[in-house]
Amino acid sequence: MTEAKKDTRPAPSRPLPNLNELDTAPFWKATGEGKLTYPVCNDCGTVVFYPRAHCTSCLSDNLDWREACGRGTVYTFSIVRQSYHPFFRGIAPYAVAWIDLEEGPRLASNVIEIDPDNIEIGMPVELVWEPHEDLSVPLFKPAT
Amino acid sequence: MPAQSRDAAIVGVHEFPSRDVEGALSPLQIKAKSAAAALADAGLTLADVDAIYDAGEGGGMAGLNIAEYFGLKPNVIDTTGVGGSSYEYHAAHAKRDIAAGKANVALLTYGSTAHSAAQRIGVGGRGATGHPSDNMDMFAGMTLVANYAMVAARHMHQYGTTSRQLAEIATATRYHAMRNPQAVQAMKDLEFLDIRETSIDDVVNSRMIADPLHLLECCMISDGGGAVVIASPEVARDCAKPPVWIIGTGEATKYPENGGDITTSAAAQSAPAAFGEAGVSAGEMDIAMIYDSFSITVLTLLEDLGFCAKGEGGNYVEGGKLRFDNPAGPALNTDGGGLSSNHPGMRGIFLLIEAARQLRGESTSQVQGASLAVAHGNGGMLGSRHTAGTIVLAGD
Known part of the structure; x- marks a missing residue:
């Protein structure tokens, strides 16, 4: 019987999002401040989610972020x-x-x-x- | 039905027989071998091909590199890549291009070594694509099986669908697989345990992969491939086999929407377009070749295709209705399906191939006198973003 080797590899970790992905970066950066946010279109009121830099109803780029x-x-x-x-x-x-x-x-x-x-x-x-x-x-x- | 179009027909098909090439063939080689066999089936040669359709599984710059690989200089190149339904899109586009006079003979090919390359398609980690949607979802560990399982869970919640009803789909496809020597060999090569017809109990007692989907409700991961040749009426008339006419096509997408209904798929948009063009209804189909990645895929698609109303799929499939020898319903996936015969990742081409075999009278689970078939591909993931391609086919 061979002696069990100690596993020195780091524990596997959760896959995490890329903070440089431009559409979703504001969402993820806000999570670092404990805020769950989502974009809303100022022109037509559509809640855009997953987050994008444009409205999925009217393609407007006039969006604001709100906190859920x-x-x-x-x-x-x-x-x-x-x-x-x-x-x-x-x-x-x-x-x-x-x-x-x-x-x-x-x-x-x-x-x-x-x-x-x-x-x-x-x-x-x-x-x-x-x-x-x-x-x-x-x-x-x-x-x- | 005099108004029905006869613009283009499937004239040659080939399903690559092996599901385990043991690393000895590449996806491109499987495509080339399948192309040769499908052209021979049609009585045509490579020189007759003037249009190629490719989902890009052979690598980047798909239209260019597949043309060079085959040794073709086609006039029409279509590289629509929308997952497992790509081949229904290709068939639709080939019909359109042939009807427009842009092409006479279209070649569709597929090759994959998902099994020998040990791709963990169903339960593997999802590779980051760089797409913003993935950047939102990937942290949650949603396996592909779980993605579909969430549709099943919601379907059960909304409509009272049961696991025993979902199991009907797996038992019907296994019933057909056991009659198909290629499917039986596939299950042997992929080391299925206890290869035999299955009962409802067998399915619901198999181990849970992602609740509420059991092992026997999930498709295999095989190697494989195939080819389909589609031709103009003028060419089809002189081919070796009777033409199988493409009489209706439909395409659609669906993706997560806030407040959306996950139990309805993109097929609810593509099917009316396809059946409307064909001038026939789902109820008239002898053959239903419906993408069976999982049991819930078929149940959802049967409803969205119009075989029954939304939510009634569970009752609809009961009593072995989908078996080829039960005239009460359409014959489902008579080759054995992705569940029990062939699923190398993008199964859509096999839906066209087996539908054509049925309408030529060549299936191992032949429906006598079959004259109408629907082939419906689902690409991507049913529980989030996916594509639908519906093709309605008629015998000569």
């Missing part, structure tokens, strides 16, 4: 039991979900701080930040 309150509901979800990604393999089973924010944006995220088997569609959830070096990742937990 962080409350939403689970539109749909799945419990991932098999992944080849080193980080996600390590946390499986985990729940991925489309979250509908109160202000309208629908975003992909994880539902945490609950046994995945107890998650339900329509469940109210609230934002919880997972901090990283230059940004934070918006995750969701059951609303208190």
